[in-house]
């Protein structure tokens with residue numbers, strides 16, 4: 001996907017940026033050749049052998065000095081300067097610094113990693129890109145699956161109604177069941193969440209439609225965690241909802257919080273105790289909102305963000 005166009009303007013600078021900055025840390029062949037030229041020209045310049053001095057004088061090898069070399073910072077700046085392909089680089093500045101961590105922790109195959117990075121850079125040959133930018137003869141910019149919306153990377157990974165946009169409840173199930181010592185299948189990937197799991201200290205409702213006296217529109221959160229009252233500690237209710245949007249992470253968190261306020265108030269009124277809403281939002285291409293770690297801390301249990309990030313990335317790569 002990165003080789004759609006050999007034109008230097010469309011070069012994918014991401015490839016040469018370090019992984020911790022969201023790039024692929026590949027070696028640039030141009031850079032390597034340039035470095036060799038520089039080394040050779042310096043060697044000739046300082047040579048005392050008469051024959052080599054002559055070569056130096058003829059200026060056969062002269063392309064510049066080491067100071068002119070491009071380094072990672074240059075590649076990063078060139079990447080960020082790209083109007084379309086650089087959007088991800090700009091996003092990385094406002095999201096959690098661990099948003100690119102999957103490249104070091106998920107151990108994906110190189111082609112899968114390349115696919116996700118190309119999607120982050122919007123460098124996939126979608127109908128929209130072909131029709132408007134590359135002009136490769138696509139007669140429409142519309143999506144091949146739904147035929148209704150423009151086929152952009154964002155549409156494919158987070159908007160198309162014809163492509164599975166799953167929720168990742170199963171993966172949370174393992175963390176919750178382990179840490180509250182609830183029964184679960186021996187092998188987590190075989191474990192389908194029950195509607196209700198319970199022991200003496202907690203009760204968890206999975207994807208459960210609540211029956212309430214008053215009309216509350218949003219009453220089916222992904223997870224409802226009830227930590228039962230014990231001694232002087234009152235009952236604690238946590239409404240957890242999970243979302244994997246394209247790039248509007250903060251808006252999605254806000255949306256989830258306001259969506260479940262009526263349910264939170266109704267549960268406090270009828271069930272007693274304290275209730276709160278915890279949104280868990282992970283971008284389909286791995287971006288993590290800065291607020292996520294704080295929200296996860298509110299859950300009193302440890303949820304492995306890297307495992308969730310990998311699950312989301314793998315789902316996205318299968319959609320792509």
Ligand SMILES: [Zn+2]
Pocket residue numbers: 143144145146147148149155159160161162
């Ligand atoms: Zn579509």
